Amino acid sequence: MSDSQPTRRVSPLLQLEGAVANEDESSPDYGMALHYSSPSREERALLAGQAFTDLSHCEVLQLTGPDRISWLNSLTTQKIDQIQAGESTELLLLDPNGHLQNAVGVFEDGATTWLIADSGWGQPMADFLTSMKFMMRVEVSVREDLAILGALGTAADSLRDVAATAQSLGSEGKLPVLWRDPWPGTGPGSATYGPSDAEHPARERAVYLAIVERTELLAAAEQLITMVLQPAGTEAWEAVRVTSWRPRPAMEIVERALPHELDWLRTAVHLEKGCYRGQETVAKLINLGRPPRRLVMVYLEGPVDELPNHGDVVVVDERVVGTITSAVRDSEDGPVALALVRRNVPVDRVLEVGNFRGGQQVIVDPGGKSSVSPSSRPGAEFRGRR
Structure with missing residues (x-):
């Protein structure tokens, strides 16, 4: 679990009309807009692909270097050694006993591997990865100058357009970073402890996260509003997540939590890949327990x-x-x-x-x-x- 506290930023999107701030410093969503006057209406707009959410409290990690993909593949639960530019996935970090320590989204742009972490969970992931570099040709950095916006469904097209103009990644990236959440699709080599993909309540909910320059965050939000998308607060975003049964590190990774208990194998664990920390427990529970x-x-x-x-x-x-x-x-x-x-x-x-x-x-x-x-x-x- 994360031992660090989220960076206590107050989002510039609180300047948008109707924004009500989360002032609870114990909340992982502190400093974000709870809502913009009507959480229920905002939730319905998100589900309809007519809204976006400020997730700028979440954290972005950048991995560069020729060994980055094979190295990350060896340390975590997901098989990403063949990941292609433009592809999205997610992976888990386990302790030696198979208990959950972290979970991140992964986007590969062909030159850089981008990791998207929950609020307060980016630096611990970066610290672990840095400690495991040894002689590998890889560099890890936490990009505090970058921020995240989220949306569902057809709103992804608008997110992609905004990301293309609000990212100044230069030679570091070849593609706009638009991560597509794989949940709840059961990936190749994965398994589920819950319903089949076709019977899952989130089967038709396509969730996307876009990375933008933090200095361009307010301008990006205003551009989305001109595209007839309304802002939706974290209360609406969390309602969509919870009713999708989607685990979140800051909430569902509790003491001694196992990926099996949260049905997290379906999108974040490949059961046929090589060794990684905690693999023995994953396999043992699948086969024997x-x-x-x-x-x-x-x-x-x-x-x-x-x-x-x-x-x-x-x-x-x-x-x-x-x-x-x-x-x-x-x-x-x-x-x-x-x-x-x-x-x-x-x-x-x-x-x-x-x-x-x-x-x-x-x-x-x-x-x-x-x-x-x-x-x-x-x-x-x-x-x-x-």
């Missing part, structure tokens, strides 16, 4: 003007069975949350979170088997059982 916890969606009932907090405990029959990772107010479903609970909690049990109660929607299969797990434990025939 079951993840001890599972991510669930919780439909909440409780106080009208409140939401549970990140880290609030989840209780069943006066017994703590998990923790809230994210809670939002959705334009259709009202208050909802993602929670990481013990795998054996019955799926029909009502969960209690402080003054809230809620029913579960299964995200990660409580049976603990992935789409590629063997139907029986390998070697069972030698032990006289199946």
Whole structure:
């Protein structure tokens, strides 16, 4: 998990009409606009491809040098040794026991590999990568002069146009950096602990992030507004993310979290690539075990003007069975949350979170088997059982 605090910037997009700032210094979204008067309307506009969101608190890493791709491939969960210019993917960084330490989006432009990290998670990633350089011909830098804007669907065309004019990357880059989130598509060599791609609630939600010069951020936003896209705050962006069951490092990477528990193998782990830190645990759980916890969606009932907090405990029959990772107010479903609970909690049990109660929607299969797990434990025939 990240040990650093996000850079405490206040976004210039708070100058836009109606902007309400996030002033909670404990929030990873501090300094961004919570909303611009109507979170529900902004969420619907995002889903319709008619809005954009300021994500300038997130962080951009730049990798250069001829060894950068093979080197990054050897350290992380994703197979990127054949990545081509213009391609997007994501990868995870695990500790030696397979627990999640970081997750970043990856965009290759042919000359530079760009990593997109959550707020407060860029520098720890850069520090780790730098410590693993040894004799490799690679350079790692955190680009504090760059910022990120996000959008969904057809709004990507406008993002690409703005990125092309608001990036001054010179010879460092050949293409406008427009990262396409692979979620929830199950990649080659990957597996899922949740529904198939065709049955996933985010199957038709294409999410894009564009890198722009930080000094051009306000001008880029104003250009998007002239393209008839409205600004949407982080409350709307988070509502889209949570209802897409999309893990976020700052929220879902809690203590000892495993990628299996969050269904993160589907887009960020290649099960057939070479060795990387934590690979043994990934393979062992796929073939021999079951993840001890599972991510669930919780439909909440409780106080009208409140939401549970990140880290609030989840209780069943006066017994703590998990923790809230994210809670939002959705334009259709009202208050909802993602929670990481013990795998054996019955799926029909009502969960209690402080003054809230809620029913579960299964995200990660409580049976603990992935789409590629063997139907029986390998070697069972030698032990006289199946």
